[in-house]
Amino acid sequence: MHRAPYRRRAAGRQQPRAAVRPAVRRLAQQRLRQPPQPALPPRQRSSAFTLRPTLRRVKRPITRCHRGRLVCTWLLLVLAIAGLGTRLFHLQIIQANMLQQRAEGQRRVPVTPLSARRPVVDRHDRVVAIDRQVYTLYAHPRLFPDSSSEALDDIAGKLAPILEQEASAIRSLLGSAETGVKLAEGLSRDAASQIREFYLDGLDLAQQPERFYPHAGALVSVLGYVNDDGEGHAGVEQTYQDRLVQPFEAAEIMLGGNGAAVSGAVPMALLQRDDLQLRLTVDSRLQHVASQALQAQVETFSATKGAVLVMDAHSGALRVMATTPTYDPNQFYAADPEQLKNWVLTDLYEPGSTFKPINVAIALEAGYLQPGDQVHDEGHIVIGEWPIENSDYDVAGSRGDISVSEVMQYSSNVGMVRIMQRLPREEYYQWLEKLGLPESTGVDLPLEATSILKSREQFTSSTVEAATTAFGQGFSLSPMHLMQLHGAIANGGNLVTPHVAEGLVDSRGIPQWQPQRPAPRRIFSAKTSQAVLAMMEDVVTLGTGKSAQIPGHRIGGKTGTAQKASATGGYSDSRVTSFISMLPADNPRYVVLVLVDEPQGSEAYGSTVAAPVAKQVMEALIVMEGLPRQPQ
């Protein structure tokens, strides 16, 4: 019965339903909410239609205003739909490719390898070069949420302690450009984490691997360094560049909605990376001992530079290659360019008396000399127009007839001239060539210089050339070459190729790759080398090498004090002191060469400058290698 007004309205007025319906609906709802009314008598019931005036208000005719409103609403809706459609078209059709690419760019993340180069370990698998992750911090001030001056000051103040820079310097950098300002590089992971905690837009941390050398400058002559482009310079970093660079195919990984990697998109090469590392023959512990001993001696004698080489006589494996001065390969850019070269390989010098055992071996091997022979030492002779005398001629004068061993003990220049005069000069030259003098050693380090020997004509035509060569002057070779020649005496006559790299080994130490090296070449017989070794042992026991004696151990050696050639020709007053030694003397395993260039002082000789360093190195070698004591 409450629906009666409804019916009446529906049956009565011919009005648009749209205009009437809301009012009617309200009314109906209102009535429905009311509790049911008791049925009224017909008369009272008619009085219930007092609502009629309300309905009448709805029934007003549509005015122009209403029509305009309707049209406006319709137009607004149509425009809105058209706008949405246009935007949809723009997004889905016109910008679709660009947006897809952008989305792909966000989903695809390039996989950066943790290390670009394989680690380098010493012979005891101590890490001597390894890649580590570092971060470069870029700032884009345009993207800062607040780029006011105070905000920039605040950012600079926050970054200063982390970057270990002055806040003012960072502030001036931030003001220098709107984007792409490099604030710091080589940041550690901790520093990067601290910067990330700022959650500041406009700071960008780029991650890249960087070569790290834990031993700093101690092994730099062996290792070299890697520049910012990932190219190895000097040392094994350059020689084995191809082997050290880890093969890596540029790969991308897909990220899911939560930022985690999605499976199936990771290149297997990334997961199955090899664990190879380059193992050196060098012993970093011994290298440190040698470096410290050398450094101390160079400082004591105010020398310009020094070097210590220790080589396994039988294999040619270098156990030590220490030089001074040195530089930190972690900061190679701060080093003096002159220091970047390895002077043990690049610089030639006249070996002086340390070459005498080689000459004696040549004479013995050629058959012009017997170990028990005697030669006449006048102390001072003149060859052609050139005077030649012993270094101790002022003190010792002429020694008369002395044995070959005594020639070595006293380091007699005249005695050596007399020995080598027994060889025809042509044959002597052939022997020098056989030793590979005008060549290089073939060591696996870059920039090795080639030894310099006079031409055959010059050598054979002049008597003084052979005479000066007899006591190690008049030709030049690198310290490495001298080491190689002495290795032949130590190992029974084989010329081995010195090397610093053993090869690539996996993480379990199993060799996976070894560089090809030329086979040892025999130049002396075992008998000759034994004879020379005995003479060298006498040098340490009785002669100039006493300062290298180690009680309980048999050591052979030879001192050398060579004049340096001056730039203007002839010889200058400066000298190179050196000491070559071998142990154990009866069957040497190791050859030790110490060179100190231009030591100052009147007492600067091979026996006083270089031999004590060699002794310290040999003591460490005995301990580390466990060489047993020997009966004297």
Place this chain on the structure above:
Amino acid sequence: MPVIHRAVAPPAARQTSLPRARQSSRQRGSASLAGSTNLQVRGAVALAPHPEPIQPPAPRTPKPATAASVTPLSKRRLTQPTGLRLLIAAQRASLLGASVVTAAALALYGWTVYTQQQWSKQYSQFRSLQRYEQQLVTATGALEAQILQQPGAADSSESSSQLQVVSPDAIVELAPAPLQPSLPPPPPLSQTQVVPRPIGY
């Protein structure tokens, strides 16, 4: 084969105008009840579990059903048509298959989601382990280098240094132990039996 007997329904029941299907279903329901309880209910069908036909028990009604009034149902009316049976079997099989497939699909979906999550977790763990390994190796190398760089033999008088390179004097060499008594020598060759080589070889 069980033989089915139908009790003759009382006249009132027979006069009902129930549709045949409904009627038969009611009968079937009663029959199963009667078969399971082995009770004969008036107006119902009894199922005999044994090949021998069961004599209807003594009726409790005033008008007992006679043996003549029980007529066996024709097999044809009760057995379903082959096509229907096949369809029902196919429906059941497909229902079972659909259930299995649905369960398998759900399991497969769950498995893919789970393995994906696990893979992502494992991958991030793998990467972090790689980083830790690198950091550990680097830190170990740095520590070793720091120890080795301490002044040793070159400057053992350095007060800050606690380390010293061992000199050969400090080495204790132990003489090798005497050789163990060797095993008894093998019998001389002359005593060993030499197998004569056949001429033919």
